[in-house]
Amino acid sequence: MSREHEKGMSLIVKTITRLTVGLILLYGIYIVSHGHVSPGGGFAGGVIIALSFIHLMLAYGKEVAFKRLSRTVASFFESLGAIMFLVIAILGFTGGYFFxxxxxxxxxxxxxxxxxxxxxxxxxxxxVGAGLFGIFVALVLLKLESGEKK
Amino acid sequence: MVELYILLILMIIGAIIAIEVKDMLSSVIAVGAAGLALSITFLILKAPDVAITQLVVEILALIILIRATLKKDLPFSATGRWFLNTLITVAFVVVFLVIAKRCLDDLPQFGQPLMRVAKIYLKQGLAKTGATNLVGSVILDYRAYDTLGEATILFTAVIGVLSIVRRVGRKKVGTEVKEEDE
Incomplete structure (x- = not known):
């Protein structure tokens, strides 16, 4: 994976990233899925998951990160999260009230x-994960393009 | 209590350095140090949920600040009229301090909270919601409306950022615009 992509940071950073990015993603999933048992929860876990993709993007450049999670998929997931939360809330009406x-x-x-x-x-x-990843992508790509124009 | 005061002094020093130093990278790192001290403070005050969230959001904010805003030549507005500016700042600080003094006098003492609502949550939370993490049971069951509002705010913020920095709206500035799927 590291040979064909010349973009991004040095070989040391790429190797460390390859070893750690899966663990970071796994830790985020753990924080989310155990949010009702131990400290953590949806917000913190979502930010950790977004950080794992941001880690990938910082080390390998944007193409590799977009291959894992493209912008269309990210916006889809963000809308899906919002609608899922609302649907769960509205389903409470089956027993009586909202939520x-x-x-x-x-x-x-x-x-x-x-x-x-x-x-x-x-x-x-x-x-949260898809939304913060989207914000990061928007800000970083804006910076890259304004740098290229000069 | 001593470690709390040490962390508070560290945070204040970090904030002052972040404002006063001229180099942007040093300023961002000083903000990060203040945030890390705040996270440890939450941990000492036995709020691990808030500590995790603070640490993670601090890292994300640091990365975004370094990557997205560091290389741009931000204008410094340090020209003229410093006497008027300082006068207005001092006046606002004095007004704020007077109001804050009156508000903080009404709060309960540090370490002795009122616990009027929280007592009920602590007693019945596990039986009513089944969640052993009581913070989770509060933010997603008792106070789920607040979480809904927070999610709406985040959604609106993402939409706002994406619609401001998207490429379609910036055609006039650059000469050629290469379009990818937005």
Missing amino acids: LNFIAKGEPFKLFSAGIIPLCNIAICLK
Whole structure:
């Protein structure tokens, strides 16, 4: 992967990135999925997931990062997160009111517990991760182009 | 308590350095140091959720500041009229301090919160929501409306940034515009 892409940073940075970027992504998924059991939650986990893609983009240049997560996919995920959160909220009307915790609570300290809270965490994670990645892409590409024009 | 005061002094020093230093990179790094001290402060005050979020957002903000704004020649408005500017600043600081003194007198003492609503959450939170992380149960169950508003704010911010910096609206400045899918 590192031979064919001459863009980006030096070989040391690329090797370290290749070793660590998966772990960072995995840690973000862990923070999101255990948001109702241990500290963390959708927002922090989503930012960590966005940071793993930003890490990839900083080390390898934008083409490799866009191959993993293109801008169309990112905007799709952001809209999906927002709509998912609203749908979960509206589904509460089946039992009575907005944001009702309508799924069974389950056993405490288990991964599948706490009703709608893990689902809301996943929705917020998609929204925050894709949105912050989009902001970073917009700002960095703006800078690259204004540099090229001079 | 001593470590809290050390961290507070560190944060104040970092903020002053960030304002006063001329080099942009040093300024951004000083902001990062202040944010890191704030994150450790949250950890000492036993708020790991806020500490994680603060640390992660601080890293993201640092990267965006370094990558996106550092190389641009930002104009410094240090010309003339420093007497009037200083006068206005001092007046605002004095007014703010007087109002803040009156507000802070009404707050409960540090370390002795009122816990009028939080007592109910702590007692019934696990039974009612099933989430062992009570912060998660508050922000996504008891106070989910606030989270909905926060998500809406973030969505609006992303749309705003993307619509300001998109390439379609900037055709007049550059000579040729190479278009990719936006």
